[in-house]
Amino acid sequence: MAGVELLSDQGFRIDGRRPHELRKIECRLGVFRQADGSAYIEQGNTKVLAAVYGPHEVRGGRGKALHDKVVVNCQYSMATFSTGERKRRPRGDRKSQEMTMHLQQTFDATILTTLYPRSQIDIFVEVLQADGGNYCASVNAATLALIDAGIPLKDYVCASSAGFVRDTALVDMNHLEESSGGTELIIATLPKSQQIVFLEMNSRLHEDNLSAVMDRAVAGCTDVYNVLDTAVRDHVGETAAAIGGDAA
Amino acid sequence: MLTSKVFIKKTKRGSVMKIVREHYLRDDITCGSRVCGLCEHPKKQQKPPLEENPNNRSSLCKRQHYLLPDTNVVLHQIDVIEDPSVTNVIILQTVLDEVKHRSIPAFKRMKDMLGNPDKHFYTFCNEFNKDTYVEREPGESSNDRNDRAIRQATNWYRQHIRNVDIVLLTNDAENKTKATNAGLQAFTVYDYIKSLKDAGSLVDRLANPLTKVSIQGNKVLFPEHLHLSDIQRGIKSGRYHQGNVLASRENYLEANVSVGGLDKMVFIQGMINLNRAVDGDIVAIEMLPESEWSCPSSLVLVDREERQKEEDDLDENEKEVKNPVPEELRQPTGRVIGIIKRKWRQYCGILQPSLLKEATRHLFIAAEKKIPKIRIETRQAENLTGKRIIVAIDSWPRTSRYPLGHFVRELGNVGEKDTENEVLLLEHDVPHSNFSQAVLNCLPEMPWTITEEDEQKRTNLRHIDICSVDPPGCTDIDDALHCRRLENGNLEVGVHIADVSHFIRPNTPLDNEAASRGTTVYLSDMRIDMVPELLSSNLCSLRSNVDRFAFSVLWEVTDEAELVGKPKFMKSIIHSKASLTYAEAQMKIDDPNQHDTLTESLRNLNKLAKILKRRRIENGALSLASTEVRFYVDSETHDPIDVQVKEIRETNSMVEEFMLLANVTVAQKIKDEFPHCACLRRHPSPPPSNFDPLIKAAKSKGLTVDVSSGKALSDSLDKAQFPGNPFFNTMLRIMTTRCMMQAVYFCSGMLPEDEFVHYGLAAPIYTHYTSPIRRFSDIIVHRLLAASIGADATYPELLDKQKTQMVCNNLNYRHKMAQYAGRASVNLHTQLFFKERVQDEEGYVLFVRKNALQVLIPKYGLEGTLFLNAPEKGAASLFTYDEEENTQTAGDVVFHVFDPVTIQLFIDRSNVQNMKLSVKLVKPVVPGFSVPPAAYKQTTEPPTKKRKK
Secondary structure (H helix, E strand, O other): OOOOOEEOOOOOOOOOOOOOOOOEEEEEEEEEEEEEEEEEEEOOOOOEEEEEEEEEEEOHHHHHHOOOEEEEEEEEEEEOOOOOOOOOOOOHHHHHHHHHHHHHHHHHHHHOHHHHEEEEEEEEEEEEOOOOOOHHHHHHHHHHHHHHHHOOEOOOOOOEEEEOOOOEEEEOOOHHHHOOOOEEEEEEEEOOOOOOEEEEEEEEOOHHHHHHHHHHHHHHHHHHHHHHHHHHHHHHHHHHHHHHHHOO | OOEEEEEEEEEEEEEEEEEEEEEEEEOOOOOOOOOOOOOOOOOOOOOEEEOOOOOOOOOOOOOOEEEEEEHHHHHHHHHHHHOOOOOOOOEHHHHHHHHHHHHHHHHHHHHHHHHOOOOOOOEEEEHOOOOOOOOOOOOOOHHHHHHHHHHHHHHHHHOOOOOEEEEEEEEHHHHHHHHOOOOOEOOOOOOOOHEOOOOHHHHOOOOHHHHHHHOOOOOOOOOOOOOHHHHHHHHOOEEEEEEEEEEEEOOOOOEEEEEEOOOOOEEEEEEEOOOOOOOEEEEEEEEOOOOHOOOOOOOOOOOOOOOOOHHHHHHHEEEEEOOOOOHHHOEEEEEEEEEEEEEOOOOEEEOOOOOOOOOOOEEEEEOOOOOOEEEEOOOEEEHHOEEEEEEEEEEEEOOOOOEEEEEEEEEOOOOHHHHHHHHHHHHHHOOOOOOOHHHOOOOOOOOOOOHHHHHHHEEEOOOEEEEEOOOOOOOOOOOOEEEEOEEEEOEEEEEEEEEEHHHOOOOOOHHHHHHHOOOOEEEOOOOEEOOOOOHHHHHHOOOEEOEEEEEEEEEEOOOOOEEEEEEEEEEEEEEEEEEEEEEHHHHHHHHHOOHHHHHHHHHHHHHHHHHHHHHHHOOOOOOOOOEEEEEEOOOOOOOOEEEEEEOOOHHHHHHHHHHHHHHHHHHHHHHHOOOOOEEEEEEEHHHOOHHHHHHHHHOOOOOOOOOOOOHHHHHHHHHOOOOOOOHHHHHHHHHHHOOOOOEEEEHHOOOOOOHOOOOOOOOOOOOOOOOOOEHHHHHHHHHHOOOOOOOOOOOHHHHHHHHHHHHHHHHHHHHHHHHHHHHHHHHHHHHHHHHHEEEEEEEEEEEEEEOOEEEEEOEEEEEEEEOOOOOOOOOOOEEEEOOOOOEEEEOOOOEOOOOOEEEEEEEEEOOOOOOOEEEEEEEEOOOOOOOOOOOOOOOOOOHHHHHOO
C-alpha cells in the first residue's frame, strides 16, 4: 500500500466515493443485430460487451453434446487496447482461460440447462476497457445478454467485488484499489434468493473480517441488480412500444 | 447524488502511459460549521466542529471569522497553528494532500490537531465537492491550480456562510493579491498573528520568513543545492548517491552517509562539503576524487566559546580539512550536492548568551552535539537565559552560516533535575505523558478476583513452590521460576511469566498506547511505565503470596540438563512463595543449613544454569561487558549520594540462563506455528571491518583477536589476559561490545530464515518472551503463543506480516531511544553527584584521539574525555599524536591504549548554562599539564553513614 491512501480520514476513497458506493453503471441491451442477444455495460471505466448465440445445435464434434442438458460455452477476451500497456494476445492466456472457466461455472449454475438437452449456448465476452472488476462487469453484461436472448434463467446473476482497507470494507474496487495488494473478494449472487453462485478471494483476510466484507459485496450485488433490472424493464418497454407502433 | 467526471492524467512509468481515473464530484459534502443552515450535517456527530462564535480576536478582521490557511502556512507555521489559542480553522483537502506529500511529520501533527475536539478544526474535502473542484487549465502549474482551488473554496465558504467571515492566510504575495481582487479577505500569517490581541509568545513562534534573511549581508557561504530533477538524473546515471546523513555524535561538522549499495559509509567533512545537511536528512552526494579523501579527524570538537568571528572560524575549518591524510587511513569521502528530504524536528537546548542585551537575534545551542547552532529571533531572551528551550529549524539559506529557526516553548531551568529529565525524555522521543482516561478505562475493576471461568481455562499451579528473583526494589516482577523432582527421577523446570496479554486485549486504547510506547524506560531515578501502574506493579506483577495469572513454560530435564520430551506451554494460576532479591537467593543457596524445598529448588536451578551456560559458551555465545552503575539517592533531596557499579552474582546469571532458554523455546514454537508473522529478535553478525579498532588495540599489546566467527572471538577474548592490568579483559570486552551491531525485532515473514540468527547468544532463533510488563514485543509473542496452544484467538493485525513489521520497527526505535535515554540519565546523575566533589580516581585509557584521551573509570563505570590542549591559548601543545601507533607522547610520557592513569574528576562550571563533567590528569605526571592530587580534606570518600540511614 505504498503511497496512495485508499481511504481518507474523512471516509472518501481516492475517486471520491464512499466505501459503500458503486461506480456509475450504464448499460444497453440489444446492441448487435447479428447475435441472438447482446449487451454493453460500463461500470466506471470498465467497459464490457457481451454477445449470446443459441441455443443451437452443438458445433465442433457431436461428442461434446450432453444428453440431459445444454452445453454452456463461454469465451472471455480482452481487447489489446483495454489496459494501460498494450496486451499481446486478446485471449488464450492463463488469466483469460481462468476467467472463461469461472464464467462457465457461473452460468452453468444459473441457466436452466435442462430445458435444452443436446444443444449449446455460446456466451462471448469482450472487455473493451479494463479498470478493475473485470469479472463482475463480464457477469453483469452476460446476464443482460442472456436476458436479451430470451434464455430462461433462475434469476439475474449479479457480481460485485469488495476489498478491505483500514478496517473498512470497500465495495466495487477499481483498478487502483485492486492493485494495491490488499484482499479482494469477488462474489456473484442470485439477488432474489440471495444465493451465492460464485465466490473467489485472493490474498489473506482474517476470519473476523470475512463476514463484513462478504456482506458489503452482497449488498453491492443487490445494488447492481436494481440497476440492471431497471435497464431491462426500460428496454423491454421500449421494444414493446416499437412493436406496438409497427402493428398500428 | 453522484456526478461523475473523468479527468485525465499522464504519468511516467518507465514509458509514457496515459492513465484515466474517475473522479466523482459530490453534493453531500458539508461545510462543518454550526452556523450553517444549508447543509445536512451527518447525524451521528453531535455537532459540526466549527463553532458559532469563533473566538479569534484580531484587529485586522473585526468580525468573527474562521481561518483558512494555505499549504505553505501549514507547512512552515505549524507551531503557531498548534498553539491552543488558534481555533476554528478550515483545512482543505488540497492543503492536507500537499502537506502529506511534502512533510510527513507536519502531516502527522496536522492529523493530531484535526482529531482534537478542542481545536475545532475541520477538513473540507474540496476536491470532491462539485462546487469547489477546479480543473487544471492548460499551461497551469499544479501549484497555481492548487492556489486557485484554495481561493475557489474560500469563495464558496464566503458565499455559503454569511454570519462568519472567512480569512485566507497565505504568505504568497501573488495568491494574496488575486484573492483580494476576488473580494476575499486574505492576510499574511505575520500580519494576522501580530494583529491578534493576545499574540504574546505566538509572535516568537512564527517561523522565520525567508525574505528577512539579510543577516550576513549578501555573502554566499554555501554552494547551491542542485534541483531535484538533476539529482534524480544524477542518481540514475550513478554520478550521485543517495543516503542518510548520520552526523558524528561529537562533531556536527563531520558526518557519515549510509548509501545503499556501498558497503562502507561515505565520509563527509567540513561545513562546505556538508552543505547545510543536518543529521537525519536524506541527501544526494557526489564522491570526491580519491586524492581528496579524508578520515575522521578523531578530534573532539571543543566548544569554541571565545571565537565570535565566524569568518575566522570558517577559514580554520577549511585549513583543517586540507590537512593531508595518510593514504591507508583514507575513507571514501564525498560532498553533499543536494537535499532530497529534510528530516528536521524540534531540538532541545539553551540560548547562547548574546553580547548585546537588546538584540533580538540569538544563537541556540542544541543539547546534542550533532546539531549545528540555530539562529532564532526572540524578544524574551532575558527570560530565556538559563532555561531549557525547544526550537525548530525553518530554513537554511545559502548566506547564513547557521540555520534559521524559531522558538517553540520553554521547559524550565537548566540544571534542575525535573527540567533535565524532561529534556532527555523529549530528546529521546519517549512518550511520558500520563495515561489518558480512555486507556485507564480498559483496566480491570478493583478488587480484582479470579472467576470460575478463569479457573477452568487455566492450569492450577498454586501448589508448586515458585519464587521470583529480581533486583532489590523491583515492583514489576514479570518472571518466576520453579524446579522440582519428578517421580521418574528427572527434574521439572518451570518459567512463569506474567500474563499481561490477559489484561491487554488487542485493539483497545490500552493496547495502542502500549504499542506506541513500546517499552518501559528506566531512568536512574524514575521509571516511565509502558502500562499503567495498576497492571505493572500489581495485577501482572508476580508478587509473593498472592494468586496471579501466568504464562508458563515447563521442561523436563535430566540432572545433566538434557531436555526430555517437548516443552509444555500453558496459561496458569500460580502462587509465588517468595520474591527474593539476587542477594537473598544467593544467600539461600550458599547457606548449608537451609534444606526447605524452595532452597533445594534454587540449588537445582543454579546447578542446571551452570551447565546450560557452559554449553552456550561452548557454542560460541559471547559474554560481553558493559559497566552498569547504580546510584544511591538521598531520600529527601533525591540527589545522588553514592554511585556503585552493579554487582553480578551467580543468581543473576541463573535467572538469565532460564530466561534465555524460555525465549529460545518460545521462538522456535511460534516460528513453527506462524512461519510468516512471528515476532522474533535477531542480532546480525557484524561486518569484519567493525572489528578493526578492537584488533588494532589488542595488537598494541601484542595480542591477536580472532574475529572470524563468534566462537573464535569468544575464545580469544577468554585467552586475552595482560599481566599487571586486571581490568584489561573487561576493557577488551567493552570494546568488543562497541563493534557489535544492534539486535533488532523483526517479523519472520520478511527475511530469509538464515538471517534469523542471534550472533551474541549464538542461537539460531531468538525472541523476547519473558518481560511482557516492560516490553511490548513480549506481549505480541504471548499472543502468538496463546493462539498456537489454542488458549486465545488470533486477530487480523497479528497475522499481517506488514503490520507486525511496522510494530517491530517502532519497537526497535523505542528501544534504541530508551537505551540512549537511560545512558543520558546516568550521565545527568553523574554530574549531579560530582556537583560538590573533586575526586581522584584510577582509570584506563580506552581510546586515543588526536587531541584527547578517552578514559574509562571502572569504579563509576563512566568514561571521561581528557583533552590534551595546551594549558594556555596560543602555546604549542605538549603532546604529539602518532596516528600509526595510536599514542600520545609528551616528553618521556607515552600514552597507549589500556594504560592506567590517575585522573581528577570535577564539574566544569566555566559555562554556567552547560555544566559538564571534566577530567584532569594526575598521574603520570606531565609537567605543565597534570594537576596535583585532590586534597584529602575534601569529601573524596562517599558518605557511607548516610546511606545506611
